[in-house]
Amino acid sequence: MRFGARRRRGERVKAEGIAYGSEPFTQDNMQINFRRGGRGFYFKDPNGHSLELLTK
Numbered sequence: 001m002r003f004g005a006r007r008r009r010g011e012r013v014k015a016e017g018i019a020y021g022s023e024p025f026t027q028d029n030m031q032i033n034f035r036r037g038g039r040g041f042y043f044k045d046p047n048g049h050s051l052e053l054l055t056k
Helices: 003-015
Strands: 040-044 050-054
Touching: 003 040, 003 050
Parallel strands: none
Antiparallel strands: 040 050
């Protein structure tokens, strides 16, 4: 998946008001992590499963 597609998915999560977070155990702090030269965040799908969205 290209970076632009990932960025659009992240924007969609924000626009839908879905809680997200920078760490697996803080999925609601509304922050993005910047580890290893990329960006990423965690959130839960409608069924309660944890998902991770990363770049790079």
